[in-house]
Amino acid sequence: MVDGVRRARAAAGRALARATGEALGPYQSAVVRIGFATTWLCFLLREFPHRHELYGPDGPWSWELAQKLVGSNHAFTVLLWSDSALWFEAVYALSVAASALLALGWRTRAVSVVFAAGVLSLQNRSVFMGDGGDNVIHLMAMYLVLTRCAQVWSLDARRARRHGSASAGAAGPVLWGALGAVFAFGTVTGRLGHGWVAAFAALWVVCAVWWMVDRYEPRSEARAVLDVLANTVHNAGMLVIAAEVCLIYATAGWYKVQGSRWQDGTALYYPLGLDYFSPWPELSSLLAGSGTLVMLLTYGTVAVQVAFPFTVFQRRVKNVLLAVMVLEHAGIAVLLGLPFFSMAMIAADAVFLPTAFLLWLGARAAGARSGLARRLGRSRPDGPAGAGLPPQRAPGGTAGPGPGPPPSDARAAG
Amino acid sequence: MEANGREAVEEPLPPGAPPPARAPGIAGLSAPGRVTASAALAAVALTACAHLAAVFLHVAPANTLSKRHAGAVDAWIYPEFEQNWKLFAPNPLQQNIAVEARAQVRTRDGGLVTEAWRDLSAEDGAAIRHSLLPSHTRQNELRRAWDFFTASHDEEDRPVGERGGLSEQYLKRIALNRLRAARPGDGGEIVRIQLRSATRAVAAPVWSDEETDTRTYHRELSWWTV
Structure with a gap:
């Protein structure tokens, strides 16, 4: 009992230290x-x-x-x-x-x-x-x-x-x-x-x-x-x-579950036939031509949207769903002609991206930058990491921001 | 630990300034600091939870709690936190609603001529087609103005509330802009305009056995004086 209380107190202390000691x-x-x-x-x-x-x-x-x-x-x-x-x-x-x-x-x-x-x-x-x-x-x-x-x-x-x-x-x-x-x-x-x-x-x-x-x-x-x-x-x-x-995602998914067209697997067919949302009619009719594909995408959309909020605590499943949603939004950008809606949704999804992937992305971007700079023949005053891209500094590395605060002087103002 | 070690190599602290040995977070503060930070933590946590609860009640279907607290929820949500994620739900839109307009023109010799209907939505559609970045002026302006009009008018096209009047003026200005933009210089002066919607259901898929009525239905508004 006493041990359990002590453990609970220690856990609460650690949680408090994280919630107030670092910007996660x-x-x-x-x-x-x-x-x-x-x-x-x-x-x-x-x-x-x-x-x-x-x-x-x-x-x-x-x-x-x-x-x-x-x-x-x-x-x-x-x-x-x-x-x-x-x-x-x-x-x-x-x-x-x-x-x-x-x-x-x-x-x-x-x-x-x-x-x-x-x-x-x-x-x-x-x-x-x-x-x-x-x-x-x-x-x-x-x-x-x-x-x-x-x-x-x-x-x-x-x-x-x-x-x-x-x-x-x-x-x-x-x-x-x-x-x-x-x-x-x-x-x-x-x-x-x-x-x-x-x-x-x-x-x-x-x-x-x-x-x-x-x-x-x-x-x-x-x-x-x-x-x-x-x-x-x-x-x-x-x-x-x-x-x-x-x-x-929860509201988008749960309201869809109630719709007859999402239930009979044809929902995705209809936007493809709307003049305001079919910038590529050839592509839209190609996709609309396959009942099986429309059905799979219709059910897949609902499944992913309904499931997503429940997977945020399960890293691997969450990352798979995240990848699916980013791909779906990329498809919507072109197919329904909603590029800025899709960009905004991908930016919102990004809050759930794993740190390891973001570090990899940052390193790639830094590499591309220094490669570009080399080709342009400029000298680089800021070291190989590049101006906007500081060296990889995430504590923890792979599993989200880990314990331990980053040094305060690396922080941006306020 | 490894990350911290790397940190030390990359960012040497200025000489003569050892980092303060504080415990992270609230625990590292003095008593007055702890009181301040704890109070702030409680206030921030409560505000965040209240905000999320209000947003939840706002986006959820009307229910016991959202009806009971409708006043408080609306006061918090509107106007800046309003949101609607029922995109294509519960069912996607299954009909093309085109807005058409025609003008009555006073010609130079003083006669009145009623011109042919122009399909303004088709012009939007043509601008959207094969565009990677459709403009809001083409994709949302007329479409949402018509939605706004129908939402703020009853079956007999009578305005409901102040918004009804606003939506009429908005629709009129959009239609006039577009009718005028495509007119020859000496085409006479527009005296009145009329709008109508042409609604046609998207045909059922070829692979389904459903039958859809794909005839066009018109809703014609009365003439508006310019």
Whole structure:
């Protein structure tokens, strides 16, 4: 009995040490960050010629219509701060820049806030232009703000390696000041709701405190407390991201189980015959021609979606299902003409990728980079691992982030 | 251990600054730090669980708990955490719904001419075909605007609530943009427009013995003055 209690206490202590002592899943959070930032960046660039029609003040969903709808649902969008075309262009350009910088992991915490504000602003401005892909990006953009997603594969991590701290340099305070000015403007002019004022104010103050403590008292107790708080919020954020992915598949799967077309094995045939979702009619009719194949894919889709949430604790089965889902989404991207939806779903799936695979991927990317650099004949100042790709530093190696905190100076700011 | 050893080689600490020997996490803090961190941990854990519970009740079918706490769940979820994953569920869409539009035009000599129907959805389809990256303007704009319209109107096309009015204006602006874009410069001035949907079921698969009615059914809206 006593022994059992002691063991339980020791286990609880270890769990507490992990939940507060390290930011779990450094590679997973990084790949989710890169995945969503890249997806939104590609989307914004692809829609650049259509940006006015989608989100501009004179688009079919006009500024006045948006204002009426937002007036009733109180969604966040800075695009309704002004109906000038210049403001719209500035917000669009800033969203593009924030997406690129988030993918690179530059001043990640601050940039993730700008990224989320950009995603929400554009999507909430014209809510009827979006689809499921936009919905995933919308949620993940907010969740990513909570995470320390630049511990690896980021410019912040590189700066931390070179200068001892990710807070080094003048860009942080400048960015903080600029964002503070925008925030102050939105608050003073009454353009931000109370909840948003509170959220932005908290972020703004915490960033300042973090920067000061990190710069002037990096070995202090205060720094350690902040580190524990940041880890706690990060781990909660990662839990929410992982649970959200499970909820997506669970609902998608369980609602399908109730459908007669998913039961009789013909469901996948019908989207292939929809004009809005068959960019390659030849390919679609080829697939639709085989009843057996349609039946197997229909049942397979439901089985995988329903099963996935129950397999996350069984590494091997989970990895197989993950591979199947990534392949299925790649197929959907082409077959149903939903590339950005598929990219977003793959980025969300990536939170469950095993660390060993991510390390392998990172090494391949680093190899490709240095190979490219050699061919271009440039000298490499940053060693063989490359700028955005730090040396493989995951504790534990194969089985997810293992015990033991990574050194604090390798961490990205806040 | 091996990873930590590698770490030490790759990242030598600055001289004269030995790493503090803290236990990881809360255990490594002083008493005030522990109190702060514990309170934060409890608050964060509770918030995360509450959020996930709210999202679960939001995406699950209406049930005892979600009905009882509908007010609280909706207040938390809307507008930013709204989500819907019933893509192609419980059954996939099994019909092509095309939106068509026609214009009544005042010609230069003052006469009124009613032009032929134009299949705007077919134009979307043509733009989507053989495209690796279909635009939202082609794939979602008109399709979802029509969904929005039908969802906010009753059987007799009367608007339901404020959204009904918004959806009419939205649909009208989309149709007008598209009708105007494809017109010759001196084609006269559009006075009124009319929209209709043409719904046709996807034919049953050749390998099934089902029979599907694949005739086209129209839903014609009244004329809208421009």
